[in-house]
Each structure stands twice: as C-alpha cells, then as structure tokens.
Amino acid sequence: xxxxxxRAAIGPAWAPLRHRAFAVIWSAxxxxxxGTWMNDVGAGWLMTTLSPSPTMVALVxxxxxxxxxxxxxxxxxxxxxxxxxRLLIAVQAAAAVVVAVFAVLVWKGLVTPxxxxxxxxxxxxxxAFFGPTRNAVVPKLVPPAELHQAxxxxxxxxxxxxxxxxxxxxxxxxxxxxxxxFAFNALSFLGxxxxxxxxxxxxxxxxTAPREQLWGAMVAGLRFARGSDWLRAALLRGLAFFLFASAxxxxxxxxxxxxxxxxxxxxxxxNAGIGVGAVGGALLVPRLRHRLDxxxxxxxxxxxxxxxxxxxxxxxQRWAVGIAMLLFGGAWITGLASLNVSAQVALPDWVRARGMxxxxxxxxxxxxxxxxxxxxxxSHTSIPAALLTAAMLALLGILLTRRAVLRxxxxxxxxxxxxxxxxxxxxxxxxxRGPVMVLVEYDIATTDRAAFxxxxxxxxxxxxxxxxxxxELFEDAARPGRFVESFVEAxxxxxxxxxxxxxxxxxxxxxxARRFHQGxxxxxxQHLIPPRLPDQRGADPGPGxxxx
Numbered sequence: 001x002x003x004x005x006x007r008a009a010i011g012p013a014w015a016p017l018r019h020r021a022f023a024v025i026w027s028a029x030x031x032x033x034x035g036t037w038m039n040d041v042g043a044g045w046l047m048t049t050l051s052p053s054p055t056m057v058a059l060v061x062x063x064x065x066x067x068x069x070x071x072x073x074x075x076x077x078x079x080x081x082x083x084x085x086r087l088l089i090a091v092q093a094a095a096a097v098v099v100a101v102f103a104v105l106v107w108k109g110l111v112t113p114x115x116x117x118x119x120x121x122x123x124x125x126x127x128a129f130f131g132p133t134r135n136a137v138v139p140k141l142v143p144p145a146e147l148h149q150a151x152x153x154x155x156x157x158x159x160x161x162x163x164x165x166x167x168x169x170x171x172x173x174x175x176x177x178x179x180x181x182f183a184f185n186a187l188s189f190l191g192x193x194x195x196x197x198x199x200x201x202x203x204x205x206x207x208t209a210p211r212e213q214l215w216g217a218m219v220a221g222l223r224f225a226r227g228s229d230w231l232r233a234a235l236l237r238g239l240a241f242f243l244f245a246s247a248x249x250x251x252x253x254x255x256x257x258x259x260x261x262x263x264x265x266x267x268x269x270x271n272a273g274i275g276v277g278a279v280g281g282a283l284l285v286p287r288l289r290h291r292l293d294x295x296x297x298x299x300x301x302x303x304x305x306x307x308x309x310x311x312x313x314x315x316x317q318r319w320a321v322g323i324a325m326l327l328f329g330g331a332w333i334t335g336l337a338s339l340n341v342s343a344q345v346a347l348p349d350w351v352r353a354r355g356m357x358x359x360x361x362x363x364x365x366x367x368x369x370x371x372x373x374x375x376x377x378x379s380h381t382s383i384p385a386a387l388l389t390a391a392m393l394a395l396l397g398i399l400l401t402r403r404a405v406l407r408x409x410x411x412x413x414x415x416x417x418x419x420x421x422x423x424x425x426x427x428x429x430x431x432x433r434g435p436v437m438v439l440v441e442y443d444i445a446t447t448d449r450a451a452f453x454x455x456x457x458x459x460x461x462x463x464x465x466x467x468x469x470x471x472e473l474f475e476d477a478a479r480p481g482r483f484v485e486s487f488v489e490a491x492x493x494x495x496x497x498x499x500x501x502x503x504x505x506x507x508x509x510x511x512x513a514r515r516f517h518q519g520x521x522x523x524x525x526q527h528l529i530p531p532r533l534p535d536q537r538g539a540d541p542g543p544g545x546x547x548x
Contacts, residue, residue, distance in 0.1 A: 016150040021199055022141040028195035029134075030157045032092075035181075035188030037165025038172070039099065040064075041271060042181030043120055044253045045173060045264050046106065051113045052257075054383070058250040058375025061367065063117040067124035068131065068364035076132035076357025077217035080350065084133050088196045091133070095126040096189035103182035124364075132357035139344070139352070140201050148289075148341050152282050155337045159278030159329060166275070170268025208416075209500035210431050210493040220467050220497075221354030227464035230346035231355055233404040237298055238339045238362045240397035245305055245335075246370025247390035248312065248328055254383055259316045266318075273322050277329025285334055294338040295406040299398055301335035304328075306394040313387035336363075342406040348414035350501055413504040422499055423527055434491030437528040438468075442483040448516045449481065455513040456485065462506045463487050466498045492529065 017023045047060045079087055102119045105111050111119075142150045172180040212220065225231050248255075256267035288297060308328035312321050340359065347355040370390075378386040444452045453473065460471045468487040476482035489495045517523050 033161030035185035038169035038181035041169035063120035065364035065368035079353035100186035107179035135356035136353035166271030242366035244394035250371035273325030274329035277326035278333035281330030304331035309391035431493035
C-alpha cells in the first residue's frame with residue numbers, strides 16, 4: 001500500500017493541460033468522443049426500431065466490444081514494434097471512412113439488424129487497434145508525476161462527452177433523423193487525425209536489440225503479464241468490476257423505453273446523467289486519494305456501482321433512476337481510472353501497448369460477455385431481475401478479489417538500464433540460433449539457504465517478465481550450498497532483448513538474491529546454445545557453451 005505522504009503529493013486534476021501536446025490531443029479526443037457517444041446512442045436506438053428484442057439490443061454493445069477481445073493483443077504487439085503515431089493516424093482515418101459509408105446507408109434506409117451488428121463489429125475492430133496505442137502514448141505527453149492526472153483527465157473528457165453526446169444524439173435523432181449521429185461521428189474522427197499529424201513526439205531511442213516479430217511480441221506480452229503480480233491484480237480486479245457494470249450499459253436503452261416509458265431524448269439524458277456523475281466523480285477522486293489508495297478506491301467504486309444497479313432495479317421512477325445515473329457515473333470513472341493507472345504503472349514502455357491491450361481485453365471482454373449475459377437474463381426473467389442479480393454479484397466480487405492488491409504509484413524505475421553489458425560470447429551468434437539455456441551458479445552459506453530460496457521467487461518472476469520460460473532452481477546433491485538457476489529463451493535474439501530490457505527494479509530484485517552469494521567473484525553465468533556442425537552453414541562456430 002502507498003502511504004499518505006505519497007498520495008498527498010497528487011496535484012490538481014487539470015495539471016496535464018499545461019502541456020500543449022496533451023491539451024491538443026485531449027481536445028480532439030473530446031470532440032471525437034462526443035461523436036462516439038452519439039454513434040452509440042444512434043446504434044442502440046436504431047436497433048430498438050429494427051428489432052426490439054432485449055437480446056438484439058444487448059448484442060449492439062457486444063458487437064462493439066467483442067473485437068477488442070479478439071484483436072487487442074495483436075494490435076498492442078503491433079503498437080509496440082511500429083511507429084505508434086502513424087498507426088493512430090491510419091486507424092482513425094479508416095474509421096472515418098467506414099462510419100461515413102454507414103451513415104449514408106442509414107439515411108437511405110438500407111440497414112438491417114445484422115448489418116448494424118456488422119458495422120459495430122468493424123468499428124470495434126478499429127477501437128481494438130486505437131485503444132492500446134492511445135493508452136501507450138499517454139506517458140509521452142506528460143511527465144511521470146502527472147500520469148494519474150492525465151488518465152483522470154482522459155476519463156473526464158470521455159464523460160464530458162458522455163454528458164453532451166447522448167443528449168445531442170437524442171435531439172438530432174428526433175429533429176434530423178437517425179443517420180445524423182453517424183455522420184457527426186465520421187467528421188469527429190478527422191480532428192483526431194489532424195491532432196496526431198500535428199504532434200511530433202521526441203525521437204525514439206535507438207534499438208539496442210533485434211526488433212520483435214508480431215507473434216513473438218504477443219508471446220512476450222503474455223509472459224510479462226504472467227510474471228507481473230501488479231498487472232495481474234489490475235486485470236483480475238478489472239474483471240470483477242466491468243462484468244457487473246456492463247449490466248447497466250447493456251440494458252439502459254430498455255430501461256428508458258420499457259421501465260420508464262420514454263423515448264430517445266430520455267435515453268440520451270440518462271446517458272448524460274452518467275456523464276455528469278462521472279465528471280463529478282473525477283473531480284472528487286483527487287481528494288479521495290489523499291485518504292484512500294487505488295485498491296480501496298476500486299472497492300468503494302464497486303459498492304456505489306452495486307447501489308446504483310439496485311436503485312434502478314427496485315425504484316422504477318425517473319427521479320430515482322436519475323440519481324442512480326449520477327452515482328453510477330461517479331463509480332464508473334473512479335473504478336475505471338484507478339484500474340487504468342494501476343495497469344499503466346506496472347508496465348515498462350517496451351511492453352506498454354501490449355499490457356494495456358490486455359487491460360482493454362479484460363474491460364471490453366467483460367462488457368461484451370456481460371452484455372450478452374444480462375440481455376439473455378433479462379429476456380428470460382425481467383430487466384429489474386437482471387440488474388439486481390448484477391448488483392448482488394458485484395458485492396460478492398469485492399470479497400473474492402480483495403487479496404489482489406493494486407499498485408497506483410510509479411515508485412520503482414521500470415525503464416531499461418542504460419549501457420547494460422551484452423552477454424560475452426566467443427564470436428558472432430546468429431539471432432535465430434536457439435533455444436538458449438542460461439545457467440547461473442551461486443555459492444550460498446548453509447545458514448542462508450532458506451532465505452536465498454525465498455529471494456529467488458521474485459527473481460523467477462522477473463526473468464519470466466523479460467521473456468524467459470522453464471525457470472528452475474537446483475542444488476548440488478554432492479555440495480550443499482551450490483545452487484544453479486536455469487531458464488530458457490527461445491532464441492539468441494530473445495536473449496539480447498532480455499538484456500536490453502533489464503531495469504533498475506529488476507536489478508534490485510537480483511541484488512536481493514545475489515547478496516547471499518559468497519566469494520570474491522560474482523555468480524558464474526553460462527549461456528548454452530545448440531551445437532552446429534561444420535557442414536551446417538559452412539563453418540564450425542565453436543563450442544555450444546558461452547560464458548558472460
């Protein structure tokens with residue numbers, strides 16, 4: 001947990017807007033998010049006119065979020081190995097074209113329920129590529145000390161747009177037609193394209209290791225997540241939060257239409273109420289963070305979320321549902337921002353887009369699964385029953401995930417160590433040579449054996465985060481106290497990337513274990529590679545055993 005002094009250092013919510021690049025991109029995203037919420041309201045309301053089935057209405061949300069579950073990891077891997085700025089420009093430009101074409105189809109009355117779901121799926125695919133990449137560039141726009149505020153401001157922008165977009169969509173649907181929200185959304189993407197064309201990020205540091213390939217980058221991202229307790233905690237807590245929040249997102253069009261006997265304007269204003277509540281919650285969170293860390297903020301947000309769901313399910317009056325929307329909005333932004341920050345500060349830059357892709361997969365996968373689940377439950381029981389079930393299960397989720405403690409400050413250095421020496425080898429080793437087995441020998445006093453073995457647990461996780469697998473620790477049966485650590489990497493290129501990614505935090509973990517090593521010389525490190533015979537590629541490269 002973070003102490004009160006650390007949390008008290010949090011600055012005002014508006015601080016990142018002092019940085020021109022963040023302010024320009026944030027403003028463009030604000031306009032684009034207005035278009036996105038107009039698009040969402042238009043899609044949800046269009047489906048109620050094409051097919052009022054609760055399942056079909058809920059599938060509108062599922063079709064938008066499912067692509068994130070399917071494509072976010074390869075998208076994040078791509079964003080970590082190509083120019084992120086160019087990728088963002090290409091994705092937003094393509095989205096503008098797709099939405100413009102769909103707006104024309106809606107205007108001409110050529111859209112079917114299946115066509116609407118297909119459109120949302122395509123748009124969601126664009127979101128799968130945009131989301132991880134956009135999250136990965138946030139630390140490039142503000143100093144590390146203002147990352148919390150930047151994430152919260154992005155949430156404020158999203159929810160200011162939620163306060164404007166749905167209400168505006170409801171009005172233009174009535175006055176202009178259901179095609180209008182889609183047309184505005186197409187135009188709004190162009191502002192983001194212009195902002196990223198204008199932005200000139202600092203030059204990327206030169207590569208000190210071989211560039212990753214897409215499949216290998218995806219595997220490396222999963223290995224990092226497996227070895228990172230902090231990232232896994234954020235993902236688990238996110239699952240327990242987003243799955244139950246999805247009940248209201250999925251069923252809100254039916255709450256407006258059936259429970260409250262309203263139309264598109266009421267649906268828009270309910271969404272706006274969530275946006276207003278989220279803005280209020282975002283402004284309140286910096287004060288709450290003086291007293292609560294991210295771990296307990298997510299617990300509080302889940303409690304308020306469950307209360308809002310219960311109110312909508314039990315008190316089917318417009319004034320009560322309006323209050324519940326405010327509560328839900330505040331809980332949503334508090335939980336979302338706290339979980340997002342927890343994931344961000346757990347990630348070094350080399351894997352940031354992949355880690356945020358996993359976070360978005362959990363978020364949108366939960367929303368997608370939850371939308372189908374709560375829509376199906378409402379079809380077989382009732383809308384209030386589905387909302388009350390979600391509220392009760394959200395409370396159970398708090399109990400089941402309370403041991404997954406969230407980290408919410410960047411209190412250790414995850415940046416690669418500069419000038420970390422490359423492994424010492426005899427001659428040139430091809431990058432595709434592998435697998436590579438690394439052995440590290442330690443001499444440990446008998447009295448320190450238990451403490452050393454305990455200290456090697458974090459070392460194993462650090463090795464796995466950086467790409468190793470098959471990690472083991474052995475003790476010499478003939479010489480107690482002689483330990484051999486072993487792990488494997490897929491290729492020599494992977495081992496070079498391991499060296500290039502070692503951070504100060506990793507060195508601290510290794511130092512905690514190596515302090516038990518005895519003798520004037522450091523632990524002996526060996527690199528074992530498969531032998532290659534003289535008739536393979538024309539020359540004998542030497543022994544298969546290399547030493548650093």
